[in-house]
Amino acid sequence: MRVVIDADLCQGQGRCFSIAPSVFGFDELGSGVVLVTGELGEGELELARLAEANCPEHAVEVRE
Amino acid sequence: MTMEKTPVTDFATDFDHTDPAWVADPYPIWEDLRQRCPVAHTERYGGAWFPATHAGVTQIAKDTENFTSRTVIMNDGRPDELALPSPIGVAPPITSDPPFHQIARKLILPAFSPGAINPLEPQVRALCGTLLDRVAGGDVVEASWEYARLIPPSVIRQMLGFPEADTDVFIDIVHTVTESVDLPMDERIAAFEPIEEYFVAQIEDHQANPRDDLTTFLLNAEIDGQKLAVEHVFGTMILILVAGIDTTWSAIGSSLWHLARNPSDLERLVNEPGLMPIAIEEFLRFYAPVTMARLVKHDMEYLGVAMKEYDWILLGFPAANRDPAAFADADRFIIDRAENRHVAFGLGIHRCAGSNLARLELRVALEEFIARYPRFALADPDQVTWSQGQIRGPRRLPIRVG
Ligand code: HEM
Numbered sequence: 001m002r003v004v005i006d007a008d009l010c011q012g013q014g015r016c017f018s019i020a021p022s023v024f025g026f027d028e029l030g031s032g033v034v035l036v037t038g039e040l041g042e043g044e045l046e047l048a049r050l051a052e053a054n055c056p057e058h059a060v061e062v063r064e
Numbered sequence: 065m066t067m068e069k070t071p072v073t074d075f076a077t078d079f080d081h082t083d084p085a086w087v088a089d090p091y092p093i094w095e096d097l098r099q100r101c102p103v104a105h106t107e108r109y110g111g112a113w114f115p116a117t118h119a120g121v122t123q124i125a126k127d128t129e130n131f132t133s134r135t136v137i138m139n140d141g142r143p144d145e146l147a148l149p150s151p152i153g154v155a156p157p158i159t160s161d162p163p164f165h166q167i168a169r170k171l172i173l174p175a176f177s178p179g180a181i182n183p184l185e186p187q188v189r190a191l192c193g194t195l196l197d198r199v200a201g202g203d204v205v206e207a208s209w210e211y212a213r214l215i216p217p218s219v220i221r222q223m224l225g226f227p228e229a230d231t232d233v234f235i236d237i238v239h240t241v242t243e244s245v246d247l248p249m250d251e252r253i254a255a256f257e258p259i260e261e262y263f264v265a266q267i268e269d270h271q272a273n274p275r276d277d278l279t280t281f282l283l284n285a286e287i288d289g290q291k292l293a294v295e296h297v298f299g300t301m302i303l304i305l306v307a308g309i310d311t312t313w314s315a316i317g318s319s320l321w322h323l324a325r326n327p328s329d330l331e332r333l334v335n336e337p338g339l340m341p342i343a344i345e346e347f348l349r350f351y352a353p354v355t356m357a358r359l360v361k362h363d364m365e366y367l368g369v370a371m372k373e374y375d376w377i378l379l380g381f382p383a384a385n386r387d388p389a390a391f392a393d394a395d396r397f398i399i400d401r402a403e404n405r406h407v408a409f410g411l412g413i414h415r416c417a418g419s420n421l422a423r424l425e426l427r428v429a430l431e432e433f434i435a436r437y438p439r440f441a442l443a444d445p446d447q448v449t450w451s452q453g454q455i456r457g458p459r460r461l462p463i464r465v466g
Pocket residue numbers: 125133136157158159169303304307308309311312315352353354356357381408409410411413414415416417418419421422423
């Protein structure tokens with residue numbers, strides 16, 4: 001499983017990188033960026049799913 | 065500006081967010097509206113709508129085709145009277161629409177990104193400690209007026225690089241600014257004169273002696289290779305004061321009010337400091353302090369009602385946060401709520417530019433208060449007062465700490 005951020009939806013709410021700093025970071029405007037671009041490890045997957053469930057903009061998506 | 069207002073008897077057809085019932089406890093009103101309307105209407109303010117659901121608030125917040133942000137504080141006037149020459153507008157980016165909005169927003173985002181804000185933590189912590197030292201000694205601490213209120217302006221003053229010796233002057237200025245937002249334009253302009261004088265002097269000092277602070281950042285910022293006009297720099301500073309101060313004060317105050325009345329939540333935070341970041345999000349959901357406004361751009365059917373050009377929309381992010389359709393047990397405060405897509409900082413292109421700073425201040429203010437006073441309670445519930453208007457939070461909050 002991987003995680004992606006839809007850059008058109010992301011508004012920099014900042015929930016993903018505070019919940020899962022090992023999976024997400026931020027750019028100079030404060031938008032979320034995915035740090036783990038390949039397959040997610042087990043702990044990372046759980047954190048990515050939590051970030052997905054907390055993004056107010058529905059910009060984070062965990063997918064196959 | 066105090067006007068006699070008729071009390072509201074039915075919030076579905078005649079709502080007023082300044083009505084004493086709404087100010088005292090808006091949550092049951094919103095729940096009732098969600099079940100009955102869900103878009104409430106009023107003829108007050110020249111005509112306004114209030115969507116009480118998460119879905120309604122979301123749809124309007126993301127719809128810049130049909131709604132404009134030209135005025136985000138609901139009042140008896142209309143934008144023609146209030147509009148300043150474009151493209152600067154009254155307070156970009158909050159009062160800007162696309163496409164200019166994005167230009168004005170991108171300009172300030174780097175100054176409020178986590179990369180710029182995270183390093184401020186030690187100085188925010190030191191400030192909270194100093195304020196707590198100052199109020200220490202008695203059995204009762206005025207946690208809103210003497211603590212929460214003083215944190216945001218001091219942080220902003222430091223960020224702007226204004227002299228520490230001016231702290232009290234600056235806090236006075238901030239109050240003039242935040243209290244003037246719903247004054248008529250001519251009174252507001254008069255109230256702003258001494259403020260403008262002070263700010264322009266600071267701006268000129270920074271032009272002569274650039275340094276590493278927000279004022280210098282704004283002076284160096286460029287749109288299309290052009291430095292900003294001094295009015296734009298001044299306007300942005302005013303926006304930061306209006307948007308960043310009463311809001312954060314309110315969030316800190318409401319959270320302390322909650323902890324003063326819920327000893328089990330206080331105990332959990334004392335015992336599990338790692339819970340704080342998650343708890344912060346629940347404080348923000350449950351006690352979201354900020355309601356915004358929009359203006360309808362043209363006559364239309366929308367959310368099942370007939371909106372007219374220049375009708376107001378009161379955009380209740382706090383109401384959206386209590387909608388059971390969007391949150392399990394929406395009316396319960398759950399300190400470790402795992403899934404929490406709250407919208408306290410808005411949604412879409414106007415997402416609060418200061419949210420990283422607001423979270424830092426809220427977290428550190430609570431951490432320091434709790435570290436100093438691991439047990440506290442309301443001194444006298446009858447002495448707690450709440451703000452009236454679009455920013456909601458306690459203004460007097462005596463807390464018994466001894
Ligand atoms: C807990 C504290 C705060 C809350 C709940 C809050 C809430 C909000 C909300 C809901 C909006 C959206 C406005 C809209 O949709 O019309 C907003 C915008 C904004 N906020 Fe905050 N805010 C807080 C603190 C701050 C701070 C500390 C600052 C800066 C120092 C700040 C600066 C701004 C700015 C510049 C905008 C306009 C963004 C734009 O239009 O693109 N806010 N805020």
